[in-house]
Structures are given as C-alpha cells and as structure tokens.
Amino acid sequence: MHGKQQDAAGAGASPPFSFFAELAQSHAASPDTPRLHIDAEKLQALQAQYLEQIGQLARSELHELAEMLRTDRRFASPAWLESKPAAMTAALYKIHGALLHRLVAITETDDKTRARLQFAVDQWLAATAPSNFLALNPEAQLQAIASKGQSISKGLLNLWQDVRRGYLSMTDEAQFEVGRNLAVTPGSVVYQNALFQLIEYKPSTPKVYERPLLLVPPCINKYYILDLQPGNSLIEYAVAQGHRTFVISWRNPDRSMDTCTWDDYIEHAAIEAIGVVQDITRAATINTLGFCVGGTILTTALAVLAARGAHPVESATLLTTLVDFSETGILDIFIDENLVRFRELQMGQKGLLPGHDLATTFRFLRPNELVWNYVVGNYLKGETPAPFDLLYWNSDGTNLPGPFYTWYLRNTYLENNLVKPGHATVCGVPVDFRQVHTPMYIYGSREDHIVPIRAAYASTRVFPGDKQFVMGASGHIAGVINPPARGKRHYWKSSVSPLPGDWERWVETAEQVPGSWWPHWAEWLASHAGKQVPAPKRPGRGAAYKEIEPAPGSYVRQRA
Numbered sequence: 001m002h003g004k005q006q007d008a009a010g011a012g013a014s015p016p017f018s019f020f021a022e023l024a025q026s027h028a029a030s031p032d033t034p035r036l037h038i039d040a041e042k043l044q045a046l047q048a049q050y051l052e053q054i055g056q057l058a059r060s061e062l063h064e065l066a067e068m069l070r071t072d073r074r075f076a077s078p079a080w081l082e083s084k085p086a087a088m089t090a091a092l093y094k095i096h097g098a099l100l101h102r103l104v105a106i107t108e109t110d111d112k113t114r115a116r117l118q119f120a121v122d123q124w125l126a127a128t129a130p131s132n133f134l135a136l137n138p139e140a141q142l143q144a145i146a147s148k149g150q151s152i153s154k155g156l157l158n159l160w161q162d163v164r165r166g167y168l169s170m171t172d173e174a175q176f177e178v179g180r181n182l183a184v185t186p187g188s189v190v191y192q193n194a195l196f197q198l199i200e201y202k203p204s205t206p207k208v209y210e211r212p213l214l215l216v217p218p219c220i221n222k223y224y225i226l227d228l229q230p231g232n233s234l235i236e237y238a239v240a241q242g243h244r245t246f247v248i249s250w251r252n253p254d255r256s257m258d259t260c261t262w263d264d265y266i267e268h269a270a271i272e273a274i275g276v277v278q279d280i281t282r283a284a285t286i287n288t289l290g291f292c293v294g295g296t297i298l299t300t301a302l303a304v305l306a307a308r309g310a311h312p313v314e315s316a317t318l319l320t321t322l323v324d325f326s327e328t329g330i331l332d333i334f335i336d337e338n339l340v341r342f343r344e345l346q347m348g349q350k351g352l353l354p355g356h357d358l359a360t361t362f363r364f365l366r367p368n369e370l371v372w373n374y375v376v377g378n379y380l381k382g383e384t385p386a387p388f389d390l391l392y393w394n395s396d397g398t399n400l401p402g403p404f405y406t407w408y409l410r411n412t413y414l415e416n417n418l419v420k421p422g423h424a425t426v427c428g429v430p431v432d433f434r435q436v437h438t439p440m441y442i443y444g445s446r447e448d449h450i451v452p453i454r455a456a457y458a459s460t461r462v463f464p465g466d467k468q469f470v471m472g473a474s475g476h477i478a479g480v481i482n483p484p485a486r487g488k489r490h491y492w493k494s495s496v497s498p499l500p501g502d503w504e505r506w507v508e509t510a511e512q513v514p515g516s517w518w519p520h521w522a523e524w525l526a527s528h529a530g531k532q533v534p535a536p537k538r539p540g541r542g543a544a545y546k547e548i549e550p551a552p553g554s555y556v557r558q559r560a
Contacts (some may be wrong), residue, residue, distance in 0.1 A: 036117075037108040046102055053095050057088070065091050074131040074368070074376075079139040086138040089130045097125045116333045126367035131376055140380040147382070154382030162378070167356060168363075170374050170395060175387035178396075179552050182389060183224035185236045187551035189249075190540035191276045194257065195269045197249040197553045198276055199223075200539045201235060205242045208536075209529030211314055212244040212281045216270060216294035219250045220358055222396055222556050225477065226291065228389045232483055234518070241522045242532060243287070246277050248294075252355075252558035253399045259350050260401035262300075262408055267427045270301035274312055280541045285314040287528055291480070292451065293408075295321025299436065299463075300418065304427045306435035315528040317441040317521065319480050320451040323433070324458040325416040330365055330449055335413040343409060347402025355397030355560030365449055390477060397560045419462055437465040441524050443517065445472050445479030446492075457503040468524055469499055469506065472517050484516040491517035 065087035069075040075090040100121045107117060130136035134144075134152075143151045162169050176182055187201035215235065217223040226247065227235040238245045248269065253260065277286050290298030295318040302313055322328065328335075347353065363370040377383045385391075411417040417424040421432040440463055444456025453471060460467050472479035473489040482489055492510040500506045513520070540546050 035109065036113070038103070038106055039108070042106045046099070046106065050095070050099050054092075057091055057095065060088075060091070062087060068094065074129055077139050079142050083138050086130075086136075089136055093128070093130055100125065112333065112336075115330070119330065119333050123364065123367060126372055129368075129372065132372055132380075134380050137376070137380055140376070143381050151380075151382035155379040158378040158382065158384075167359065167395060168371065168374050169378060169385055170370065171385045171388045171391040173392055173395070176389060176392040178222075178224060178557055181229055182392070183227045183552035183556060184230060185227050185233055185239065185551065188539040188547040189549050189551065189553040190280065190545045190547060191273075192548060192553075192555070193268060193272065195251055195260070195265065196273065197251070197548075197555045198273055199247050199249055199551045199553060200280065201239050201245045201247075201551070202539070203242075203244065203535035204239050206535055207532040208242050208244040208534075209526070209531070210533050211283050211285060211287050211528065211530045212246060212277050213238055213287045213289065213525070213529075214273060214277050215245070215247040216273070216288065216290040216298045217248060217250070218291055218293040219265065219269075219297070220293055220398060220400060222252075222393065222398060223247055223249045224552060224556060225390075225393050225481065227552070228393065228481065231485060232389065232481060234481065237483065237518055237522075241526070243525070243529065244281060244536070246273070246280075248273050249553050249555050250398065251555045252560055253352060253401050254558075255352070257401050258347075258352050259403060261403045262411075263427050264401075265297055265404060266301050266304055270297050271305060271427075274301070274305075276545070278312060280545050282541075285312055287315045287317075287525060288313050289317040289319065290321055291319040292321060292476070295319060296323060296412070296418070299323055299433065300426055300431060302436045302438060303431045303433055304429055306437075307429035307432065311438070313438050315439045315441070315525065317443070317525070318456075318459060319443045320445055320448055320456060320476050321442075321459060322412065322451050322455055323462050324419045324455065325412045326458065327452055327455045328413055329452040329455065331413065334361070335409065337414065340406070340409050340414050343402075344406045348406040349403060351402030353400040353402060353405045355399045358400070359395070359397045362450070390481065394477075399560050433462050434464055436463050438463070439466040439528060441468045441470070441521055443470050443472060443480070443521070445475055447474055448476045448479065450476045454503045457506065460499045461501065467499060469494070470517050470520060471507075471510065482516045482518065484518050487515055489516070490514045491520070493517075493520060 062082075062084045065084070066081040069080060069087060069090050072094070075081070080086050080090055101118075104114060104117050104121055107114060109117075134140050140151070158169070185201055187199045189197045190200045191198040215226055217226055227233045230236060235245060235247060250269075251257070274286065274288070277283070288298055290296070298316060299318070299321070302316065305312065374385060377385060411424050415423075418431055419433060421434060422430040424431045440459070442456065442459050444451065444453045446453050448456070457469060460469050471492040472482065473491065474482070479489070490512050492507070492512050494506055494510040496506070496509040500509065
C-alpha cells in the first residue's frame with residue numbers, strides 16, 4: 001500500500017484495519033515484492049460498512065447473535081449461544097473476519113500475492129478466534145467449574161506431554177502401535193536396501209493373478225496409510241481380491257542418507273523394486289500403484305525405463321498424484337525462486353528436512369481443523385483426543401534428504417519440468433512422459449487441498465495410453481481410504497472416450513455412484529492382471545529373496 005491508501009488503512013482504530021496495514025507494510029518492505037494498492041473510495045466504503053455493522057451488533061438481541069454463530073462449529077455450543085457477552089465477542093470476531101476477507105478482495109495486486117495475503121489473513125483469524133483463549137471461551141470455563149479445576153490441570157498435563165513430544169497431539173496415541181493394530185496385514189520383508197524394504201503379503205485366496213501388484217506410497221509419509229486397521233486397509237483389500245501384493249516401505253532418512261537424490265529414489269527404489277518383484281514372481285510385466293508423491297516417483301521411473309527401451313509395467317494406478325504441477329492449489333503460495341534457492345543453499349548438497357517441518361506445514365493448510373481445534377480440546381478443556389488411526393499415521397512423520405527435496409521443489413512446484421519433454425534429466429536420461437503408454441487408472445478427490453482435483457485430472461492429458469479417470473468424495477486421504485464395507489461417500493465415473501480436455505467437461509459427462517470407488521478399481525485392475533494361478537506357499541523366492549523379517553518390518557518403526 002502507498003500514499004493515501006496506506007494512510008486510510010491505518011486511520012481506522014479497529015484491529016482488522018491495523019492488522020492489514022501492518023501486513024501490507026511488511027510486504028512492501030521487500031523491494032522484490034509486487035506493489036499492493038487499495039482504491040481510497042473502496043476502502044472508505046468498506047470502513048463505512050464496518051462501522052454500520054458494529055452499530056447493528058450493539059443493538060442485536062441474543063437470538064439474533066445466536067443465529068449468526070450457529071453455523072460455526074467453534075461457537076455452536078449452548079455456552080456461546082446462551083450468553084450475550086460470549087455471543088457478542090464471537091460475533092465481533094466474525095465481523096472482523098469478514099472485513100479482512102473483503103480487504104483482500106479489493107486489494108489490487110497479482111494473483112499469487114493475493115493468495116499469500118489471503119493465507120496470512122486466514123492464519124491470523126484462525127489463531128485469534130476467541131474460542132482459543134480460556135478467558136474468552138465460556139464452554140471451557142464451564143467445564144473448569146464443573147470439574148472443579150480438573151480440566152485445567154489435565155490441560156496443562158496435555159500441554160507438557162506435547163511439549164516433550166515436540167508436536168500437537170491429534171489422537172490418543174496410546175491406543176495405536178504399528179505391528180499391533182496398525183499395518184497388520186500378514187506379510188514378510190523379502191528384500192531391502194538403504195532406501196526401502198519390500199514387503200510381500202501372504203495371499204488370502206487359493207489362487208492369485210499371474211501379474212503381481214506393487215504399491216509405491218509417498219516417501220514423505222509412512223506406507224501404512226495403505227494398511228491401517230483391519231477393515232480399513234487398501235492392501236488388505238487388494239490381497240482379498242486375489243492380487244499377489246507388494247509394497248515399498250520407505251526408510252525414514254537419517255544422517256546416513258543426507259546426500260540421497262531424486263535419482264537415487266528413482267533408480268535404487270522404484271526401478272529396483274519393479275525389478276525385484278519381477279524376479280520374485282517371474283512375471284514379464286507387473287501392475288503398479290502410486291499414491292501422492294509415490295505416484296510422481298512411479299511415473300518418473302516409468303519414463304526413465306521407457307527412455308531405456310524397457311516397459312515392465314502392465315498398468316499404473318495413480319491416486320491423488322501430481323504429474324503436471326501447473327495448478328497446485330494452496331501449496332503454490334509457499335513456492336518461489338527465493339525460497340527454492342534458499343533451500344538449495346541450505347541443503348541442496350547435503351542435509352535433512354525434518355519431518356516435523358513438513359507435518360506443521362500441512363497442518364496449517366487447515367488450521368481450524370488440524371491445529372486450533374486440538375489446542376482448545378487438549379489444553380483448554382483437558383480432553384484426551386479420540387483414537388483415530390488416520391490421525392495417528394498423520395503424526396508419524398518422516399524426514400527427507402535435502403538433495404531429494406530441493407530437486408523436487410525446483411523441478412516440480414517451481415518450474416514444472418517433468419511434463420516438459422526433455423527439460424528434466426533423471427538417472428542420466430531426459431524425461432518424456434509421451435513415451436509412457438502404460439494404461440492408467442487415475443483417481444482424484446473432489447475436496448483435496450494438496451492435489452486439487454483439476455491437477456489430478458491434468459494427468460489424463462500427459463500420458464498417451466488408455467486412461468480411466470474417477471473422482472471420489474472428500475479429501476486427500478479420506479477420499480482414498482474408503483473401504484466398501486463401510487458404505488460411505490460416493491464417487492463419479494464417466495464412460496466417455498476419449499477423455500475430455502478439462503475436468504469441468506468431464507464432470508458434465510460423469511455419473512455419481514454411491515459407496516466406495518474400490519470395487520470399480522478392482523474390476524479395472526483385474527482386467528490387467530492376467531489369468532489366475534495357484535497362490536505361492538511361501539514369500540519371496542529361493543535364497544535370493546528369503547524372508548528377512550515379518551511385516552511390517554523395521555523401517556516403518558523408525559521415528560523422525
């Protein structure tokens with residue numbers, strides 16, 4: 001902001017105007033940042049509207065305030081709705097929030113800067129909600145009175161335990177243990193190297209398809225998102241469908257891996273795992289599945305193999321995967337040349353990105369649901385979070401090697417080189433996805449904030465082979481991990497071929513189907529799996545691939 005516009009923003013005595021002025025001034029302090037400008041007339045009109053709303057608020061009855069707050073979960077309890085001072089405090093906060101959003105809307109700047117302003121405003125609003133403070137939260141106060149102070153005592157204990165852990169608890173972690181009630185599908189580690197363990201699962205059917213299935217999970221998380229509790233496991237489901245199933249269990253990087261590169265993960269993990277599965281099963285081709293970053297790793301490996309004249313993969317399933325990074329949603333606000341260059345100087349040759357840093361970033365993409373909700377529950381109310389396997393997994397983070405991470409940042413989020421034929425060189429060969437003719441089943445979640453649905457659909461325009469696209473309900477994880485037995489949610493499919501050029505046109509042709517998308521995928525996968533053969537009696541093959549240890553193995557137990 002400059003001149004009259006800046007003065008106008010600072011003239012109002014209200015906290016929202018002051019906050020926005022300070023935010024704009026800190027932004028303008030950097031000579032490399034785009035200019036911010038707010039038209040004086042628009043600002044004055046906004047100030048007049050704000051003053052009118054404050055006047056109306058002072059005259060509001062309790063039932064009017066309650067109606068205003070009822071749809072916000074933070075203020076929906078009777079303690080807020082039946083106390084005029086509390087309701088007035090919350091309503092004033094809501095007015096301030098709406099004002100800040102309108103200030104962002106009338107700010108004249110480029111789209112990326114506007115998105116950054118919006119993110120900063122959202123974070124400030126989430127952090128300053130009156131529900132986050134014991135002195136302003138009537139619900140927490142009543143709980144303290146009813147418990148004779150026990151809730152405050154328990155809240156302080158919860159805070160101390162989280163300080164010792166180094167992160168905010170989102171679930172009762174005492175209820176879960178990897179290998180006891182998580183990642184318990186029977187199997188064996190049949191191969192390992194410095195980057196990963198390969199787990200083969202025990203067949204649960206007398207016959208299996210001749211082509212095995214290899215799953216490549218994201219290396220920024222642990223593999224057991226695909227093998228949570230029994231009945232909530234995609235791996236368990238695939239095994240039950242008659243697939244001889246393997247999964248990569250990534251090692252949690254320590255200092256011995258702090259020079260590992262993107263090339264290492266492609267050559268010595270994805271490509272090596274494909275070859276080992278072929279050796280064990282003696283299959284000429286195998287089926288594969290990549291989830292999130294695992295899908296990006298898998299498709300890059302397929303492009304490297306194609307450049308070498310090798311085509312060992314019969315089909316590939318991509319779940320919430322970014323290949324074309326043109327539209328990365330909210331994550332785009334963090335990425336620019338300065339940040340990437342800083343990370344390259346910091347850890348481009350050697351170093352580790354702590355798992356805590358990644359986890360914190362992803363949590364603050366949804367601050368009310370994944371941060372402040374637990375601050376209020378754990379610390380102000382002294383509650384123990386409910387046991388939830390997915391949230392336990394979410395807290396079980398992994399580190400990343402610095403060279404791997406910085407290559408990934410520059411060549412995907414910043415420069416989008418993977419989809420530009422020949423722009424990225426991996427394992428000594430230029431990446432060209434046009435050479436990957438593998439049939440693909442591409443899944444995107446409609447409400448995904450990490451891989452936006454349009455970005456998931458963009459993969460359909462990258463690869464030339466046969467493609468099937470399916471959209472699931474919910475978000476990045478909940479949309480994927482949706483077992484059929486639960487009868488939850490729905491998905492969309494379309495029989496139009498070839499696929500339309502953009503997602504909106506695809507939606508026009510799609511039909512909504514109740515329940516999980518898993519059976520639809522299982523039918524598609526079976527069509528690429530070949531004939532059925534007797535299930536193997538033991539894991540691995542011979543002395544070369546004998547059982548090293550039972551699943552889930554030791555790599556997955558390593559904590560960040």
